[in-house]
Amino acid sequence: MEKLFKKLQPHSGKILAVIVITFFSYLGYNLYHAPVSGFEEKFVYLLKEYGYIILFAWGMLEGEAGLVMAGLLSHTGDMNLYLAIFIAGLGGFAGDQVYFYIGRFNKSHVHKKFKGQRRKFAFAHLLLKKYGWPIIFIQRYMYGMRTIIPISIGLTRYSAKMFAFINLISAWCWAAITIVPVWYFGEEILVVLEWAKEHWYLAIPIAAIFGGSIIYMFNKATKKVERKVVNEN
Template identity: 85%
Template structure:
């Protein structure tokens, strides 16, 4: 079994891509075959029937939208809150493990594919060197670094077992911190979503402004931290 695992690890990226493609085809087929009328009703039917499977895959891609969906379905009684947190955490854990092993066993591919991201990889190494394991725990909340950090840690000699342990705890905390508030404030969120559906033109404008502001803030904050880390590194 260990020998098989070692053979699979170098191809983890290709396996993930193939798996996601098969899953996407599966969703499209079931969406088409759903025994209800209307695209919205078909999506709701699909979420209720395959909710945990969709949540797991969505969490592998670390999409908070999937966790929000799980929170709303848990609020409506179509999902169990605790199982949703457990499944979402496992999905987030699995996704980062794949990224980690891409870095660990595909170094030449990483250096070639992410050539334009060299500054981010250098920044990730500085963060790991300066802060250690807490970086693994908080990287899910760092915009623009959520894929880079697991891959960059895989490029180092960092313990795979320690990474997996911290990654699992981090993933479950990430899932709980997102799903529980949505579950608790489900009624209020549903009211907002209904308003957004009726006033989609205003909702899109607000979403663009808020989304742009968040992206700008995190980009600025990341560059500030990166600059500070480089300055401190010069005096080491």
């Protein structure tokens, strides 16, 4: 794995761009040619037909919205619950592995690209030094640090094999913690979504307030941990 990344490193940006463009072009083509009418019906068809592919890509981006959709599709029987967790976890694992190897084999680019994020990188190094491997396990729940921590660990001499093992277990736990509750309470969530569809003028501000509150709480908790770790060091 490491030898492969070393060979591909000089062309990593171009390769990633080609993969992303190809993937979204593929989805766009199938969305346009979906054998149903209406954008909403086409989107639902796309999720049912290519759900696992989309879920893997969404998992790489560590987007909980994709996992919520997987939970709902598992509830309706359009996805297998265990397979959805497995694939979403693999996506999350693959995404963090990419970030890790960016830090491991492209240090000069990282220092240049993330010049304005030095404080976060310093914080990530302090977290790894103070807490060790558990920080790899919980970094997915730290707002604003999801990308920084895997890259910063890659910059150190931390074992690539150990990171991969912990990262894989963490990714599957993250997928299960998100998907299973949505699957279990799927009927209630579908009722709420139907209400939101009919009363969008009320649902939009409520969703904005709710989502903003969650982001604020996670951001506040992360900053609190940062102050504590910095003061102790």
